[in-house]
Amino acid sequence: MTVDEKTLVTPAQTEDEFKNDPTASLQGVKAKDVTKAAKKLLKESAERGGGSIQMQDVVKIYPGSTVHALDDFNLDIKPGEMVVLLGGSGCGKSTALRSG
Numbered sequence: 001m002t003v004d005e006k007t008l009v010t011p012a013q014t015e016d017e018f019k020n021d022p023t024a025s026l027q028g029v030k031a032k033d034v035t036k037a038a039k040k041l042l043k044e045s046a047e048r049g050g051g052s053i054q055m056q057d058v059v060k061i062y063p064g065s066t067v068h069a070l071d072d073f074n075l076d077i078k079p080g081e082m083v084v085l086l087g088g089s090g091c092g093k094s095t096a097l098r099s100g
Contacts (some may be wrong), residue, residue, distance in 0.1 A: 036084060046080035053077040058099050060092075069095045 060070040085093040
């Protein structure tokens with residue numbers, strides 16, 4: 001067994017750690033610190049009059065495909081809101097974020 005195999009952490013293990021333990025860390029970053037920083041950023045954005053993020057009726061079809069990666073995707077995030085996109089592998093989370 002190599003060093004990499006000994007230290008390999010799967011996404012499922014990492015996800016479970018953060019779901020079940022708010023003090024769990026990933027590469028030295030604690031989940032509670034990430035949440036604290038995100039809340040601070042949201043508060044500062046709202047205080048500056050930060051605008052909302054809106055996506056309406058977004059459709060994404062990758063070149064060479066007939067399958068819709070996104071189909072009539074809508075998102076409306078108001079200032080100060082924190083949004084998390086959750087879903088299985090290949091469900092369109094990254095595609096949605098890159099399409100905005």
